[in-house]
Amino acid sequence: MLLYIHIPFCDSKCHYCAFNSYTDRFHLKNEYMKALKKQLKMELERNLKTSDKLETVFIGGGTPSTIKVEEYIEVFEILENFIDKNTEITTECNPNSATIKWLQGMKGLGVNRISFGIQSFDDKKLNFLNRAHNSKGAIKAIQNAKCIGFNSINCDIIYGVEGDSFESIKNDFDTLKSLEIQHISAYSLTLEEGTKFFNKSEVKIDDEELSYKFFKYLKELGFNQYEISNFALNDKYESKHNYGYWQHKNYLGVGAGAVGFIKNKRFYTKKGLEEYIQNPIEYEDIEELNEEDIIVEKVLLGLRCKNGFDSTIINKIQNTKVDELVSLKKLTKKENKIYNNNYLLADELALYILE
Ligand SMILES: C[S@@+](CC[C@H](N)C(=O)[O-])C[C@H]1O[C@@H](n2cnc3c(N)ncnc32)[C@H](O)[C@@H]1O
Ligand code: SF4
Incomplete structure (x- = not known):
């Protein structure tokens, strides 16, 4: 944590x-x-x-x-x-x-x-x-x-x-x-x-x-x-x-406007200082992420850093696109892990794989 x-x-x-x-x-x-x-x-x-x-x-x-x-x-x-x-x-x-x-x-x-x-x-x-x-x-x-x-x-x-x-x-x-x-x-x-x-x-x-x-x-x-x-x-x-x-680990977010993430739920605290001071233990919002949201985040975040992402989390069609990008040397595949060769292209590559 x-x-x-x-x-x-x-x-x-x-x-x-x-x-x-x-x-x-x-x-x-x-x-x-x-x-x-x-x-x-x-x-x-x-x-x-x-x-x-x-x-x-x-x-x-x-x-x-x-x-x-x-x-x-x-x-x-x-x-x-x-x-x-x-x-x-x-x-x-x-x-x-x-x-x-x-x-x-x-x-x-x-x-x-x-x-x-x-x-x-x-x-x-x-x-x-x-x-x-x-x-x-x-x-x-x-x-x-x-x-x-x-x-x-x-x-x-x-x-x-x-x-x-x-x-x-x-x-x-x-x-x-x-x-x-x-x-x-x-x-x-x-x-x-x-x-x-x-x-x-x-x-x-x-x-x-x-x-x-x-x-x-x-x-x-x-x-x-x-x-x-x-x-x-x-x-x-x-x-x-x-x-x-x-790496999509769980985290606690403490303080005004801080965000926590636990077991696929995102917890938003109150952003305004007065509101937060009045009630710091009541969240402004709790967002539940579905499986698809989590996959999108894991691919996006993984492509922005050296951590990469696991090919087992995406479907067959998406894996075909990954293989295409591997053959174009945009991505590298090692066992089940996919790594980005150019972080500046992370968003474009994620969009292409996930669309
Ligand atoms: C919370 S601040 C760091 C600590 C401290 N408040 C400071 O600025 O010295 C986090 C960092 O985000 C970066 N940052 C904030 N807004 C940005 C923006 N619009 N574009 C690029 N970098 C930004 C800055 O480099 C900043 O140091
Ligand atoms: S306004 Fe504050 S938080 Fe934002 S960059 Fe400047 S010093 Fe850091």
């Missing part, structure tokens, strides 16, 4: 971001953390036996570093019996709020993986994206995390933004390499509804060649692509949490 914990507060709202996060609700932090702990207790009691251990915990957001370490102490007390030395415990954070004190405190509580929202080392681009930090601050934060003893560090980068070129992105990756981090998530900008960038098509560059070029460059730097947007120095540093999602 995996666990996702959502912290819906941010210091600034980035112009591209549609995540459930707020810059004007800081007065609700205390009440929010109380509600979150209530839901966390309920989820653990309902879904885990006392001897069960969580495979992963992922504190995401929003920005988890907008919440003081003291506020996380009770969260980790609740988790205590459900985690052990094998549990991957990640927290996302922003360079401006992840101070030495905060990083040290979170390490003390048991966090063993850090994920920084860096996005770029170009101050002009950071400004354009409305980030709350600059490149100097980002470098310092990563160095601090390393000094404190974190040895599994991810940095998020956004590419495909107006003004990006191979050279500018190469510069970001060179900087990350020199900082000796272990994992990079490189996301192609998407223009999301409800954000400042929505409807501004000029902001996004759609250049597949650019993507292929820097995938190759990341490989040269030693970062292996194991999912469309994720690269790790080796298997040990892959995000077990995200990989769990792609």
Whole structure:
């Protein structure tokens, strides 16, 4: 079982971001953390036996570093019996709020993986994206995390933004390499509804060649692509949490707007902070997935990462299409498993197989 914990507060709202996060609700932090702990207790009691251990915990957001370490102490007390030395415990954070004190405190509580929202080392681009930090601050934060003893560090980068070129992105990756981090998530900008960038098509560059070029460059730097947007120095540093999602494992979702997935049911918590605080243990919605929905998801997710999917889950006609794609060298078949040779084609291939 995996666990996702959502912290819906941010210091600034980035112009591209549609995540459930707020810059004007800081007065609700205390009440929010109380509600979150209530839901966390309920989820653990309902879904885990006392001897069960969580495979992963992922504190995401929003920005988890907008919440003081003291506020996380009770969260980790609740988790205590459900985690052990094998549990991957990640927290996302922003360079401006992840101070030495905060990083040290979170390490003390048991966090063993850090994920920084860096996005770029170009101050002009950071400004354009409305980030709350600059490149100097980002470098310092990563160095601090390393000094404190974190040895599994991810940095998020956004590419495909107006003004990006191979050279500018190469510069970001060179900087990350020199900082000796272990994992990079490189996301192609998407223009999301409800954000400042929505409807501004000029902001996004759609250049597949650019993507292929820097995938190759990341490989040269030693970062292996194991999912469309994720690269790790080796298997040990892959995000077990995200990989769990792609393998269709069960997960608990705690916090406003978080989603859980257990035994083919998806559980949606209340998205609004006030509503969530009022009743954190009542779901907004429960969606039941049928067998076909699950197959579609397994094929789609499997083609986006190195996990692939099992050919036994699809029907005869779909398997004929898979064989066709294998002969065209688009897919690879090993025993019963089907693997994608080019993650950027994942959606197209899935559509072709499943239609
Ligand atoms: C929850 S945020 C990470 C933690 C922290 N809030 C931060 O931004 O520093 C998750 C990541 O999703 C990516 N992201 C969010 N919206 C995106 C979009 N519209 N297009 C591409 N990447 C996006 C960003 O790289 C961001 O770092
Ligand atoms: S990208 Fe991160 S910091 Fe920016 S608004 Fe979204 S969640 Fe907040």
